[in-house]
Amino acid sequence: MLKFIAKEIQFLKTTEGVPDLSPPEAYYSDLLTQPSKEFKIFARRIADTCASKKTFTTAVIQIDPATPEDAVDKANEVFHACFHSMLDEDRGIWECLDPFTAIFVFWDYQTAAQGKKLLDLLNKKISQALNAELIMGTIAFPFHDFPIEEMAGCALKALDHAAFFGPGHAVEFDGISLNISGDRLFQLNNIDAAITEYEKGLSIAPADINLLNSLGVAFGVDGYLDKAMEFFEKARDISPEEVMVIHNIGLIHRVNDKNDSALAYLKKAHGINPDIFEIELLLGHLLFKEQKLDPAIIHLDAAIQLKPESGTAFRIKGQILLEKKDPPGAAIQFNQAVKLNPNDPEALSGYARAMALQQKNLPIALSFAKKSLDLNPENERYKQYLEEIQNIQAQIEEIHERTDPADCSGCH
Numbered sequence: 001m002l003k004f005i006a007k008e009i010q011f012l013k014t015t016e017g018v019p020d021l022s023p024p025e026a027y028y029s030d031l032l033t034q035p036s037k038e039f040k041i042f043a044r045r046i047a048d049t050c051a052s053k054k055t056f057t058t059a060v061i062q063i064d065p066a067t068p069e070d071a072v073d074k075a076n077e078v079f080h081a082c083f084h085s086m087l088d089e090d091r092g093i094w095e096c097l098d099p100f101t102a103i104f105v106f107w108d109y110q111t112a113a114q115g116k117k118l119l120d121l122l123n124k125k126i127s128q129a130l131n132a133e134l135i136m137g138t139i140a141f142p143f144h145d146f147p148i149e150e151m152a153g154c155a156l157k158a159l160d161h162a163a164f165f166g167p168g169h170a171v172e173f174d175g176i177s178l179n180i181s182g183d184r185l186f187q188l189n190n191i192d193a194a195i196t197e198y199e200k201g202l203s204i205a206p207a208d209i210n211l212l213n214s215l216g217v218a219f220g221v222d223g224y225l226d227k228a229m230e231f232f233e234k235a236r237d238i239s240p241e242e243v244m245v246i247h248n249i250g251l252i253h254r255v256n257d258k259n260d261s262a263l264a265y266l267k268k269a270h271g272i273n274p275d276i277f278e279i280e281l282l283l284g285h286l287l288f289k290e291q292k293l294d295p296a297i298i299h300l301d302a303a304i305q306l307k308p309e310s311g312t313a314f315r316i317k318g319q320i321l322l323e324k325k326d327p328p329g330a331a332i333q334f335n336q337a338v339k340l341n342p343n344d345p346e347a348l349s350g351y352a353r354a355m356a357l358q359q360k361n362l363p364i365a366l367s368f369a370k371k372s373l374d375l376n377p378e379n380e381r382y383k384q385y386l387e388e389i390q391n392i393q394a395q396i397e398e399i400h401e402r403t404d405p406a407d408c409s410g411c412h
Contacts, residue, residue: 011217011251012244012278013183024163027184028060028101028156033193039103042095043152046105049093050141050148056107057115058155059138061123063100064167067132072099075130082125086118101159103152115140123170133167135159143173144204157181175205179214186214191222209235213245225252243272247279254286262286270299277306281313293320311340315347322350327357338368348372349382356389359396365389 031039050056063075079102083094092106104122109115119138127134137158141151154173161180162171171177182197198215205211212235220228229252235245250265266283273279280303287296297320303313318333334351337344349372355365369386376382 010278011220012247012276013214013217022164024160025065027160028062028097029153029160029181029184031097031156032153033190036097038095038097039152042093042097042103043149045093045095046152047149050105050107050151053107053141053148055109055112055115055141056105056151057109057119057138057140058151059104059119059122059136060097060155060159061102061104061126062135062159062163063130064133064135065100066167067100067130071130071132075099075102078126078129082122082129085125086122103155105151112140134170135162135167136170137162137173137177138170139173160184175201175208175211178204179208179211182214182218186218186221191218194218195222207238209239209242209245212238213242213248216245216248220248220252225255228252241272243269243276243279246272247276247282251282254282259286259289263290274302275306277303277310280306281310281316284313285316288316288320291323293324296320309340311337311344311347314340315344315350318347318350318354322354322357327354330354331358343375345372345375345379345382348375349379349385352389353385356385356392359392362389362393362396366393 035043046058061079063072076096076099079094079096083092083104087106091108092104094102094104096102106115106118109118123134123136137155137160139151139154139158141148143151143154146154154177157177157180158171158173161173161177162169164180165171178197178201182194182201185191185194185197195215195218198211198218201208201211202215212231216228216231216235218228219225219231229249232245232249232252235242236249239245246265246269250262250269253259253262253265263283263286266279266286269276269279270283280299284296284298284300284303287293287299297317300313300317300320303310304317307313314333315337318330318337321327321330321333331351331354334347334354337347338351341347348368352365352369352372355361355368366386366389369382369389373379373382373386
């Protein structure tokens with residue numbers, strides 16, 4: 001059942017605060033799991049230098065990657081000149097992480113406002129010297145109960161957060177930064193580390209809907225469905241109309257074979273937003289399982305309209321049309337599903353059966369039925385369909401053998 005979630009119908013996730021924006025091409029927080037030589041050097045320096053500091057600010061500043069090459073070539077020189085025009089080695093340290101990016105730490109300011117003003121001035125000086133827009137992520141120590149050793153990494157996470165908005169934006173590290181970091185680890189299939197990030201985020205913002213939902217998704221994908229439901233329900237209690245949370249609760253009920261409850265939540269989610277592919281697909285699937293075939297087709301058609309590049313909705317619609325005794329219509333849907341995913345055993349087996357029921361293209365039907373069984377050798381239904389097609393072909397061949405050639409019009 002979890003395979004069904006992971007491969008076909010997924011939990012819904014969004015990143016609150018950065019809607020409809022493109023993620024960065026490179027995540028600098030990856031340096032925490034695969035540190036470069038430059039980052040290792042700076043991490044040691046910040047640990048040694050800032051251990052006795054009561055307050056300091058860490059910032060990662062990146063030049064817009066679209067900046068002309070001549071400006072990038074002088075970036076190191078500009079970073080050095082701008083830093084030392086405002087600070088000396090007794091008030092801060094810095095290091096280039098790559099030709100586009102530098103990490104800074106500075107202290108010796110009286111108030112947080114003074115520290116922010118100093119940082120804004122440094123950002124402005126670098127931008128003017130390079131005639132380029134910058135992306136910046138920052139964090140001021142102390143921050144909640146986060147240790148000094150995590151400040152450099154938090155600044156990298158804030159930079160990734162800022163990168164969603166593009167050049168010219170600066171972000172102070174917060175719960176959303178941790179949600180983005182957790183999503184990146186989730187994307188890399190490091191689920192346990194993603195859970196840790198979401199939990200850190202909730203220590204900062206315990207009522208954040210997106211973090212609660214993200215933590216629920218991570219536990220769900222990891223197979224801890226009760227734990228997942230706990231966080232989805234917390235999110236629902238805070239925001240009863242949050243569509244991604246309602247969908248995810250419905251999906252948990254589906255996995256637990258509580259189809260009535262699942263349908264109730266999915267219908268509510270559809271009522272809030274009828275234009276989400278995952279909701280329409282799951283509704284179509286559930287209604288099909290309940291043998292409510294015509295309503296199922298309505299939702300599957302909506303899913304196809306929303307995401308025509310996904311073969312799953314075509315395949316389920318093909319299965320429904322077979323149930324409705326419409327092999328030609330089913331064949332059209334299965335054909336599209338196989339085009340989109342040639343290794344979908346359900347679509348291959350269904351397409352084979354749709355052709356066989358019409359007694360059309362039997363050699364192709366036979367090859368598709370065999371391929372579906374090769375992809376899933378333990379599936380008894382695929383074996384049954386293959387045997388049915390072999391029997392149909394054998395019967396047709398037997399009829400042809402018994403037919404008197406002299407009775408065939410046009411034989412001579």
